[in-house]
Amino acid sequence: MDATDLENPTSRNSSQKSSRRSSSRRSQKSAGQQSSPTVFPEKRGKSRSLRQKHVAVDNKDAKKGKNHERRTDTVDERSNFVGFEVYSGKLFYDRKNKSIGADGHLSSNKKADTTDARLTSKALIWGSTVLSLEDVISVSYNSGLQHFTLHAYPAKNSLFGKTHRARKDFRFMASTLDEAILWVTCFAEQNIYINVLPHPATSSIKQDTDGPLGGVLFDYPPIKCRTPQRILVILNPRSGHGRSIKVFHEKAEPIFKLAGFHMEVVKTTHAGHAKSLASTFDFGAFPDGIVCVGGDGIVNEVFNGLLTRSDRTEAVSIPVGIIPAGSDNSLIWTVLGVKDPISASLLIVKVALQP
Numbered sequence: 001m002d003a004t005d006l007e008n009p010t011s012r013n014s015s016q017k018s019s020r021r022s023s024s025r026r027s028q029k030s031a032g033q034q035s036s037p038t039v040f041p042e043k044r045g046k047s048r049s050l051r052q053k054h055v056a057v058d059n060k061d062a063k064k065g066k067n068h069e070r071r072t073d074t075v076d077e078r079s080n081f082v083g084f085e086v087y088s089g090k091l092f093y094d095r096k097n098k099s100i101g102a103d104g105h106l107s108s109n110k111k112a113d114t115t116d117a118r119l120t121s122k123a124l125i126w127g128s129t130v131l132s133l134e135d136v137i138s139v140s141y142n143s144g145l146q147h148f149t150l151h152a153y154p155a156k157n158s159l160f161g162k163t164h165r166a167r168k169d170f171r172f173m174a175s176t177l178d179e180a181i182l183w184v185t186c187f188a189e190q191n192i193y194i195n196v197l198p199h200p201a202t203s204s205i206k207q208d209t210d211g212p213l214g215g216v217l218f219d220y221p222p223i224k225c226r227t228p229q230r231i232l233v234i235l236n237p238r239s240g241h242g243r244s245i246k247v248f249h250e251k252a253e254p255i256f257k258l259a260g261f262h263m264e265v266v267k268t269t270h271a272g273h274a275k276s277l278a279s280t281f282d283f284g285a286f287p288d289g290i291v292c293v294g295g296d297g298i299v300n301e302v303f304n305g306l307l308t309r310s311d312r313t314e315a316v317s318i319p320v321g322i323i324p325a326g327s328d329n330s331l332i333w334t335v336l337g338v339k340d341p342i343s344a345s346l347l348i349v350k351v352a353l354q355p
């Protein structure tokens with residue numbers, strides 16, 4: 001089956017969403033409203049998005065379903081939770097990242113250990129595991145190989161009832177190369193960033209498309225994925241008694257890199273610096289927004305800077321994200337409902353917007 005043969009219910013949905021978003025921006029602009037600046041991430045009210053998403057479910061639908069076909073009619077009592085089905089098939093989950101070799105081959109004793117898996121508009125479900133797509137940052141895929149890796153930050157509850165997020169990579173192998181491409185294409189359609197890497201052999205074999213290996217190694221359908229976001233990061237190195245640099249480099253930056261963000265990081269050198277940056281920076285260079293790393297003071301400066309611009313109508317529609325790294329982060333907690341830098345970064349890469 002070729003990727004281009006498939007109907008595409010999810011991309012229809014996501015394009016509807018983005019056109020809604022841009023048309024709402026357009027209508028704001030055309031009405032000449034001096035609307036308040038747009039902030040990401042979206043408040044989800046300590047929402048389900050931030051809660052534990054690994055739950056056991058009965059996977060009988062996946063077993064019943066025809067493999068390798070995309071269906072849009074998954075309507076059962078769980079459909080609100082798991083969404084509608086996008087794709088299903090057999091996958092091998094490489095639990096310890098040891099069974100799939102660098103050449104992309106599965107060790108022979110593991111070949112029988114594949115499981116029914118299905119991708120829905122909200123989750124990837126295999127065996128008794130449900131991984132929410134809200135926790136998935138990106139997928140890494142080497143062209144021409146049968147395996148791919150999901151990079152996620154699932155939440156875990158600690159003994160004291162606190163929610164803790166940590167990176168976890170899930171490596172899967174599809175039954176065939178065509179199916180691997182279909183899985184990855186379907187993740188892309190769910191608005192998940194795909195980091196497409198060259199085939200590992202490209203570095204050692206001269207790329208000659210007329211040669212005997214050329215067609216085998218390099219002639220794959222392109223996987224369309226989200227354009228990388230270009231953002232300006234304004235970091236107050238004095239925030240949180242000097243902890244903000246560590247918070248950014250250890251918590252937020254790895255998530256932004258996984259999501260394919262292109263960032264320019266500017267460290268403020270004095271009070272008022274963030275305001276002057278926001279009042280002068282070029283929208284064309286950073287069309288996808290500003291991320292403030294610090295406390296309430298730096299956010300306050302950025303908004304004030306945006307409001308002093310001559311193009312303030314456009315300026316107030318630019319997304320502004322907040323990574324809480326100050327000694328007082330009450331604004332992000334009050335407005336967006338998160339207070340840890342990892343959850344804030346996750347919501348930013350999911351580009352959830354709130355005016």
Ligand SMILES: Nc1ncnc2c1ncn2[C@@H]1O[C@H](COP(=O)(O)OP(=O)(O)OP(=O)(O)O)[C@@H](O)[C@H]1O
Pocket residue numbers: 236237238239240241268269270271272273293294295296297298299301325326327328329
């Ligand atoms: N490099 C800098 N040196 C000194 N002050 C700065 C610098 N960069 C920004 N500032 C100022 O520091 C103020 C406080 O910053 P911010 O709110 O980000 O950190 P904070 O740790 O939460 O601070 P606070 O202790 O005030 O809550 C900002 O209003 C800003 O004017």
